[in-house]
Amino acid sequence: MANILVIDDNLDICQLLDRFLTKKGHQVQTTISGKTGLEYVKKSNFDLVFCDFKLREMDGREILQKVKEISPSTQVIIITGYGDVKIAVEVIKNGALDYITKPLIPDEILMLIDRSLAINQQGRNYTATFSEAKTTSQAKNQVTHGSDTSYLRGVGKESKKLYRDIELVAPTNLSVVIYGESGAGKENIAKIIHEQSPRVGKPFIAIDCGALSKELAGSELWGHEKGSFTGALTDKIGQFELADGGTIFLDEISNLSYEIQIGLLRLVQERKLRRIGASRDKSIDVRILVASNEDLRKSVQEGKFREDLFFRFNEFSITVPPLRERKDDIEAFSRYFLEKANKELNKDFLDFDPEVIEVFQNYDWPGNLREMRNVIRRGILLSSGKVVTLLALPPELVYAQKFNFKDAEGEEKQPDFKTKSSSSLKSAAAGAEATVLRKILEEVKYNRTKAAAKLGIDRKTLFNKMKQYDL
Numbered sequence: 406m407a408n409i410l411v412i413d414d415n416l417d418i419c420q421l422l423d424r425f426l427t428k429k430g431h432q433v434q435t436t437i438s439g440k441t442g443l444e445y446v447k448k449s450n451f452d453l454v455f456c457d458f459k460l461r462e463m464d465g466r467e468i469l470q471k472v473k474e475i476s477p478s479t480q481v482i483i484i485t486g487y488g489d490v491k492i493a494v495e496v497i498k499n500g501a502l503d504y505i506t507k508p509l510i511p512d513e514i515l516m517l518i519d520r521s522l523a524i525n526q527q528g529r530n531y532t533a534t535f536s537e538a539k540t541t542s543q544a545k546n547q548v549t550h551g552s553d554t555s556y557l558r559g560v561g562k563e564s565k566k567l568y569r570d571i572e573l574v575a576p577t578n579l580s581v582v583i584y585g586e587s588g589a590g591k592e593n594i595a596k597i598i599h600e601q602s603p604r605v606g607k608p609f610i611a612i613d614c615g616a617l618s619k620e621l622a623g624s625e626l627w628g629h630e631k632g633s634f635t636g637a638l639t640d641k642i643g644q645f646e647l648a649d650g651g652t653i654f655l656d657e658i659s660n661l662s663y664e665i666q667i668g669l670l671r672l673v674q675e676r677k678l679r680r681i682g683a684s685r686d687k688s689i690d691v692r693i694l695v696a697s698n699e700d701l702r703k704s705v706q707e708g709k710f711r712e713d714l715f716f717r718f719n720e721f722s723i724t725v726p727p728l729r730e731r732k733d734d735i736e737a738f739s740r741y742f743l744e745k746a747n748k749e750l751n752k753d754f755l756d757f758d759p760e761v762i763e764v765f766q767n768y769d770w771p772g773n774l775r776e777m778r779n780v781i782r783r784g785i786l787l788s789s790g791k792v793v794t795l796l797a798l799p800p801e802l803v804y805a806q807k808f809n810f811k812d813a814e815g816e817e818k819q820p821d822f823k824t825k826s827s828s829s830l831k832s833a834a835a836g837a838e839a840t841v842l843r844k845i846l847e848e849v850k851y852n853r854t855k856a857a858a859k860l861g862i863d864r865k866t867l868f869n870k871m872k873q874y875d876l
């Protein structure tokens with residue numbers, strides 16, 4: 406059973422999730438206000454918060470940040486419309502566990518709850534093995550002991566280069582900077598490096614630097630002694646100590662504050678750390694892998710990241726290509742995620758409609774592998790039979806390339822309908838309609854009267870269509 410908070414300014418969604426999740430045995434609290442939601446988080450210990458991205462007084466990013474400050478071990482899942490996938494993907498970088506797109510699908514929600522509970526449990530079990538550990542917020546970081554990574558290497562030129570680099574650097578003790586867009590697979594690469602290194606079998610700890618609060622980052626990373634500051638009620642082992650002998654992966658490294666960067670520099674130079682409030686140093690043997698989705702050299706030039714630290718980390722660098730540049734692997738990744746989703750959801754889908762693969766090949770995948778995983782999971786939940794069809798994909802994705810309205814040279818492009826079946830025709834119409842509606846609504850800043858006038862329909866029809874397409 407999970408303790409769940411739902412924050413959504415759509416009362417229907419709150420009521421629906423409340424009823425559904427309570428029936429499934431979870432403890433649920435709901436609110437339409439972000440502010441009230443944060444008050445609830447202060448008072449209660451939630452395992453998981455489902456939060457709509459577009460709330461009236463604050464957005465999902467702000468809520469996420471505050472929830473993480475108040476209760477670092479609470480997982481947050483952002484609810485979003487498909488048109489906002491890019492934003493949702495950004496939010497993941499700030500520590501959200503995942504995102505789900507509307508319309509909500511019950512099985513997907515249940516699966517995410519299970520995943521969130523499993524991650525929290527994993528964190529707890531791991532810390533329990535360090536019996537002297539009296540830590541409070543370890544659960545948010547993913548900890549892997551041993552070899553449980555399942556992944557696909559890919560066969561394209563880009564993937565081959567990637568894995569050549571990994572094989573080269575993994576057996577060494579070098580620090581590595583892993584570059585790549587959000588969801589491209591940086592953490593996965595870090596795990597593979599760890600597993601192909603002599604440190605395999607020792608801890609692998611992933612820290613999301615974007616999710617570390619300024620106040621608690623030091624205590625989270627180095628640990629603290631009881632009484633060293635208000636709120637330090639017990640001793641706490643930091644993540645670096647927990648990773649001793651193994652590998653630590655610092656994701657979104659450029660988000661670390663200047664003070665923490667100084668602490669890191671000392672650790673990297675002297676291989677020693679001191680818990681906050683302690684009087685003695687402790688020797689630490691940890692391999693450090695870091696990731697960034699922006700060029701760290703640029704962060705150095707902008708004064709956001711220390712140059713000396715950059716040189717320490719930059720002993721080797723790997724760039725994970727975005728999915729749109731791994732065209733040769735798209736089909737293989739699609740089948741990999743189909744298999745995975747079959748297992749997770751207890752389904753037995755055999756394949757994709759060939760048109761689906763074609764759409765996948767042409768789509769930009771701003772959320773990379775994470776987006777593909779989510780699209781396929783939903784595709785399975787929305788399909789009947791044994792084959793995932795175009796109808797089960799978000800219309801925005803199906804017609805994104807046709808409705809981007811710009812070609813590679815930035816010239817306006819005419820929408821191109823090459824529908825091959827009546828089902829895709831239906832989906833084409835829906836996709837076209839949703840995209841045009843969104844475009845006009847954005848043009849008029851969601852003023853419904855102006856949008857209805859521009860579209861030549863009445864306000865009620867517009868309202869119904871906005872509801873239908875969740876705009």
Ligand SMILES: Nc1ncnc2c1ncn2[C@@H]1O[C@H](COP(=O)(O)OP(=O)(O)OP(=O)(O)O)[C@@H](O)[C@H]1O
Nearest residue numbers: 497498556557586587588589590591592593774775
């Ligand atoms: N080679 C792979 N084979 C199969 N699945 C993969 C592979 N690489 C990544 N994934 C899956 O894609 C999703 C995103 O990967 P990952 O978390 O490693 O990306 P990331 O670049 O670290 O993202 P972020 O920057 O948002 O933290 C995860 O579900 C992961 O399991």
